[in-house]
Amino acid sequence: MRVWRRVLVRDALLAVLVAAVSLTLFTFWGPGARGVPVEGLRDPDALGVVLVLLACVPVAVRRRWPLTGLCAALVPETALEGLGYGTGLTGAAGLVMLYSVAAYRGLAMALGGLALSLALYATSAAAGAGAPAAWSDHLVVVVALVAVWGVGRSLRLRRAYMEELRDRAARLERARAADRRAAQAEERARIARELHDVVAHHVSVMTVQASAARRVLASDPGLAGEALTAIEETGRMALTEMRNIVGVLRADARAELGPQPGTRDLPALVDQMREAGLATGLAVEGAPGPVPAGVDLAAYRLVQEGLTNALRHAGAGATARVTVRYEPHELDVRVEDDGRGAGDGGDGDGRGHDANPQEGGARAGRGHGLVGIRERVALYGGILSIGPRPGGGFEVRARFPLKDGQ
Structure with missing residues (x-):
């Protein structure tokens, strides 16, 4: 409403200006205005002023009402012409209204306004009040009407084009915002998986080592001290990995980010599990070749999660084995153990606390490690199998496709 008020005020001021110009032309430069009568035309008088x-x-x-206003403006102009006043340049109001119809209404209504203006002018010219005008004069008037109409249509098309550009920019901005939110959600999910893998693994190792230290603290303080040292080292490793993961979230762009772990770090992971009390072996089959960084990290996390589950749930005296097989178009990673499980308790059946209940008959629990592994493997088009082994124990295996031998 406030916008319309401003528009009406501007248009009212324009109407006053057009009226002042038209009256000046009609009174001082119209036919007979300077005392020189023109044959066939009436001198300016009060009636003529009212019509103007x-x-x-x-x-x-x-x-607001351009076509209605055009019709209303053409009536007194036609009357001026019909009564013999001769409008001359006093037809400025009609030109303004014709421009307004072309600029603020659709093509059909705009063409109707132009046709109406041309038809009324043709009728007035045919009536021929006063001396007949030359054909060139009529041509000038027609060209002026068409030119004013064309300017109005051009401005309308330009406004429509600019509006379309603004709408397109708004749509692109919304699309960019949606993409940004999706990327942020994906990054949060990735960081959550990484944190879970790091925390679950290292905390599980520290828990087992702390339990062993507590059992031998009284009988063998030296062995308990070694276990506590291992706990300290494991804690430092966990902090280092967590800094690397969450460093990208820091506002300081100079945050030191270390490389992500990969299959090259499996020997150190196996040694760590041995120190924690799980007899673990590592076998590498085939010629190691270049592996994409994402697949390399996913393979490492799969081994880390599989060994962590074995450490927590395989039971005393269990052994684990990690097998990494490099094939021309596939990377095969397997983690298997021969444990019978620690029995029910804790957060459910430990052998399947992270597994899908439909995979190998394992019962689901509250964990998220193997769920995250499943997402990692699926992300790179791999095949994951999780479940108990036929001869006892548990197995986690993933096969990652390598394109073009990589």
Whole structure:
């Protein structure tokens, strides 16, 4: 409403200006205005002034009712012509209204306004009040009408084009915002998986080592001290990995980020599990070749999660074995153990606390490690199998496709 008030005020001021110009032309430069009579034309008088003013009034509502205003402006202009006053340049109001119809209404209505203006002018010219005008004069008037109409249509098309550009920019901005939110959600999920893998593994190792230290603290303080030292080293490793993971979230762009672990770090992981009390072996089959960084990290996390589950749930005296097989178009990673499980308790059946209940008959629990592994493997088009082994124990295996031998 406030916008319309401002529009009406501007149009009212324009109507006043058009009226002032039209009256000046009609009174001082019209036919017979300087005392020189023109044959066939009436001198300016009060009636003529009223008609000129009536022709200018519709300009005040030119944007709200342009076609109606055009019709209202053409009536007094036609009357001026019919009564023999001769409008001359006093037809400015009609031109303004014709422009307004072309600029603020659709093509059909705009063409109707142009046809109406041309038809009324042709009718007035045919009536021929006063001396007949040359054909060139009529041509000038027709060209002026068409030019004013064309300017109005051009401005309307330009406004429509600019509006379309603004809408497109708004749509692109919304699309970018949606993509940004999706990327942020994906990054949060990735960081959550990484943190879970790091925390679950290292905390599990520290828990087992702390339990062993507590059992031998009284009988063998030296062995308990070694276990506590291992706990300290494991804690430092966990902190280092967590810093590397969450460093990307820090505002300081100079945060030191270390490389992500991969299959090259499996020997150190196996040694760590041995120190924690799980007899673990590592076998590498085939010629190691270049592996994509994402697949390399996913393979490492799979081994880490599989060994962590074996350490927590395989039971005393269990052994684990990690097998990494490099094939021309596939990377095969397997973690298997021969444990019978620690029995029910804790957070459910430990052998399947992270597994899908439909995979190998394992019962689901509350963990998320193997769920995250499943997402990692699926992300790179791999095949994951999780479940108990036929001869006892548990197995986690993933096969990652390598494109073009990589």
